[in-house]
Amino acid sequence: MTQPLLELRQITVSFDGFLALRDLNLSLHPGELRAVIGPNGAGKTTFLDVITGKTAPTQGQVMFKGRSLVGTREHRIARLGIGRKFQSPRVFEKLTVQENLALAVTRPKQPWSLLLGGLNGEQRDRVHHLMGIVNLQSRADWAAGSLSHGQKQWLEIAMLVGQDPDLLLVDEPVAGLTDEETDLTADLLKSLAGNHTVLVIEHDMEFIRRLDSPVTVLHQGHVLCEGTMDQVQADPRVIEVYLGTTEEENG
Numbered sequence: 001m002t003q004p005l006l007e008l009r010q011i012t013v014s015f016d017g018f019l020a021l022r023d024l025n026l027s028l029h030p031g032e033l034r035a036v037i038g039p040n041g042a043g044k045t046t047f048l049d050v051i052t053g054k055t056a057p058t059q060g061q062v063m064f065k066g067r068s069l070v071g072t073r074e075h076r077i078a079r080l081g082i083g084r085k086f087q088s089p090r091v092f093e094k095l096t097v098q099e100n101l102a103l104a105v106t107r108p109k110q111p112w113s114l115l116l117g118g119l120n121g122e123q124r125d126r127v128h129h130l131m132g133i134v135n136l137q138s139r140a141d142w143a144a145g146s147l148s149h150g151q152k153q154w155l156e157i158a159m160l161v162g163q164d165p166d167l168l169l170v171d172e173p174v175a176g177l178t179d180e181e182t183d184l185t186a187d188l189l190k191s192l193a194g195n196h197t198v199l200v201i202e203h204d205m206e207f208i209r210r211l212d213s214p215v216t217v218l219h220q221g222h223v224l225c226e227g228t229m230d231q232v233q234a235d236p237r238v239i240e241v242y243l244g245t246t247e248e249e250n251g
């Protein structure tokens with residue numbers, strides 16, 4: 001077995017005594033695709049915040065490529081190879097699709113004003129490749145602000161990929177998307193795994209099923225269980241947490 005790319009060891013986060021995460025352990029191997037689910041308040045956002053350095057753990061260790069991230073500033077962690085896609089798209093609305101991607105492949109090396117004109121041949125190829133993986137070639141010269149919500153989500157994912165992170169953290173990418181866009185997003189993330197390690201947080205169970213990846217269930221800041229979608233959906237603890245039923249009520 002290869003060394004994990006990311007390892008959270010006994011992570012606890014206390015907000016004034018309230019434990020948003022408690023004794024959380026999780027590891028991801030290079031190239032893995034992992035889905036993380038959990039009811040509202042389970043600690044999913046806090047968990048991402050701990051990985052990206054936005055929130056410091058009260059206890060525990062975050063190891064990435066064999067080094068500890070605890071105490072490392074957010075921008076530095078991003079540069080070490082962790083990209084995060086927030087729930088709502090954060091693209092530059094007034095710039096075109098190509099220009100957004102040009103920024104992603106050059107940042108932070110070149111000034112903004114250069115944009116497409118300043119790209120070398122390799123970077124141009126990369127922008128075209130990125131448009132290809134999210135199927136936005138025909139929208140190359142469209143302002144990002146005129147894209148559909150789903151297309152903006154894909155553009156932002158392509159922008160993250162353009163920065164070539166080892167680990168991609170993707171937070172609720174399909175909220176507000178059509179069924180077709182949801183399926184395409186699942187296929188996109190599956191295609192990125194292998195070259196990247198991808199961790200996806202979502203509530204949409206059909207989407208998670210389509211990812212066809214191991215699933216980690218969080219509950220009250222702790223890993224409740226891990227397994228395939230079929231395994232976790234059949235787990236009585238998961239059913240209880242999601243549906244609020246108990247064995248007495250069922251039986």
Ligand SMILES: Nc1ncnc2c1ncn2[C@@H]1O[C@H](COP(=O)(O)OP(=O)(O)OP(=O)(O)O)[C@@H](O)[C@H]1O
Pocket residue numbers: 015018019020038039040041042043044045046047
């Ligand atoms: N800064 C904070 N101060 C106090 N409590 C917080 C803080 N941030 C989060 N919490 C609490 O920690 C718990 C976990 O929150 P978190 O946002 O990580 O959950 P989540 O699983 O992402 O929820 P959702 O699915 O609703 O986004 C919640 O009970 C939340 O109210």
